Amino acid sequence: MTLKITRRQFFKLGAAGMATSSMAMMGFAPEPAVASIRHFKLSGAKITRSNCTYCSVGCGVLLYSRGDEAINTIDNIYHVEGDPDHPVSRGSLCPKGSGLLDYVNSDSRLSHPQVREPGTDEWKQISWDEALDRIARHMKDDRDANFVTQNDAGSTVNHWLTTGFLAASASTNETAYLTQKIVRSLGMLVFDNQARV
Amino acid sequence: MRGDQINLQNIVARSASPAPSPQVRDGAVETVTKLIDVSRCIGCKACQVACSEWNDLRDDVGECVGVYDNPVDLTPNSWEVMRFNEYENEQGNLEWLIRKDNCMHCAEPGCLEACPAPGAIVQYANGIVDFNSEHCIGCGYCVAGCPFDIPRISKKDSKAYKCTLCSDRVFHGLEPACVKSCPTGSIMFGTREDMHELAETRTDYLKSRGYENAGVYDPEGVGGTNVIYVLQHADKPEIYSGLPKDPRISPMVEAWKGVTKPLMSAAIGLAALTGFFHYVAAGPKEVPPEEEEEMRAEEANEGLSRQDLNGQDRNGQGRPSDEEHRP
Numbered sequence: 080m081t082l083k084i085t086r087r088q089f090f091k092l093g094a095a096g097m098a099t100s101s102m103a104m105m106g107f108a109p110e111p112a113v114a115s116i117r118h119f120k121l122s123g124a125k126i127t128r129s130n131c132t133y134c135s136v137g138c139g140v141l142l143y144s145r146g147d148e149a150i151n152t153i154d155n156i157y158h159v160e161g162d163p164d165h166p167v168s169r170g171s172l173c174p175k176g177s178g179l180l181d182y183v184n185s186d187s188r189l190s191h192p193q194v195r196e197p198g199t200d201e202w203k204q205i206s207w208d209e210a211l212d213r214i215a216r217h218m219k220d221d222r223d224a225n226f227v228t229q230n231d232a233g234s235t236v237n238h239w240l241t242t243g244f245l246a247a248s249a250s251t252n253e254t255a256y257l258t259q260k261i262v263r264s265l266g267m268l269v270f271d272n273q274a275r276v
Numbered sequence: 277m278r279g280d281q282i283n284l285q286n287i288v289a290r291s292a293s294p295a296p297s298p299q300v301r302d303g304a305v306e307t308v309t310k311l312i313d314v315s316r317c318i319g320c321k322a323c324q325v326a327c328s329e330w331n332d333l334r335d336d337v338g339e340c341v342g343v344y345d346n347p348v349d350l351t352p353n354s355w356e357v358m359r360f361n362e363y364e365n366e367q368g369n370l371e372w373l374i375r376k377d378n379c380m381h382c383a384e385p386g387c388l389e390a391c392p393a394p395g396a397i398v399q400y401a402n403g404i405v406d407f408n409s410e411h412c413i414g415c416g417y418c419v420a421g422c423p424f425d426i427p428r429i430s431k432k433d434s435k436a437y438k439c440t441l442c443s444d445r446v447f448h449g450l451e452p453a454c455v456k457s458c459p460t461g462s463i464m465f466g467t468r469e470d471m472h473e474l475a476e477t478r479t480d481y482l483k484s485r486g487y488e489n490a491g492v493y494d495p496e497g498v499g500g501t502n503v504i505y506v507l508q509h510a511d512k513p514e515i516y517s518g519l520p521k522d523p524r525i526s527p528m529v530e531a532w533k534g535v536t537k538p539l540m541s542a543a544i545g546l547a548a549l550t551g552f553f554h555y556v557a558a559g560p561k562e563v564p565p566e567e568e569e570e571m572r573a574e575e576a577n578e579g580l581s582r583q584d585l586n587g588q589d590r591n592g593q594g595r596p597s598d599e600e601h602r603p
Contacts, residue, residue: 098544
């Protein structure tokens, strides 16, 4: 369809358009005042309490996730911030803790057990059952071979020095108690936590 | 009470828009303030990370230039940056002054004053100055208008970005992300009154520790700011990586918005009004019939000659006819 306008009409239209638009730009056009312009991204999020595992301070964190755990959804964590109710940190976090989200969602994060067999240079994915069985087998064999009941002086020591145990940095009192009991009851002396690595 | 009056983030000022009508009821909105106590800051940058996390900003990994500042300057994706400064005091001792540089949320914001795009910059009743990139036209006037050199224009979408004081969080009763993360309590958040009270406690403490010139940075030139600093040396703020001593909105912005623009608006209005009255009094411009005839004849002639030209073109290898498109 062609628009029939004369040269004069065209100029008139142009002038009128320019006049009205400059009036609007000069502030003569009424604009509705709108409220808050930003969407609050935590609305409807599920909040889960957790601990930052970066160091032994063990600050409390709140994990905000989408999804209601229904069968057809995969939930994902999209925001992490400090837990104000946590007695240690009371909501504050260090730069590493503040950036936990990218750590949680990192591509290089381990999501399953891996093993590097002796003599190879690659990591192989194994199942949790396999991993736990192997660890138990190795521990048992090593303990049977190297458990020391008496030292050179003849005193009873009952220790096992050839295997060490590295525990989590941010454990509850109960977890720490149980870990200590298990490790010590095996006679293990080399025992530390991840925060001192 | 009307809904918009109890809205904590009622907009009280809007760029390039007429001033809203005054309201007697203020909806009990209190001005919020962020207090940055430079003397307590350890420069851990938790606030920077928390800011990036909350606002979904991931800046490019930069290059080390030999200083702790990282990134070296504010960018469209880094709305705050810690500025590290080594200062030798009168006793010849080294002081490490670390200032968190971000938007000061001025009571009289230069950016809002300078902005020509309606609604691109707003000021809420609680004092937060926020950019609405939906309306931003990327002209960069806010950069020129800001006495603290805060806004940055993105090269990707040509829009201005800066700290929002987490207006979305504050609206929902939370503190800004940087405030929450701070492990030393260097960044505090609350009502303006409470923050000034706290700032006074801190300056008193600093004075008792030998910092005679300790004080609060809340510059008058921009009507006070909603982000205030506690400085050990409040008498010389420039040592804190160039914090302006007496920041003011650029006189160019004042001249444009205060004088030129209203005058020009009046001139345009006057011209339109004069035109209207002229039309009413003298009527539309009329062309005498003989002139009209003359012009028609001329136009007809022109049309004929152009058709000839097209005819020649078609015979050669010329362009296709544009006859159909001609009015």
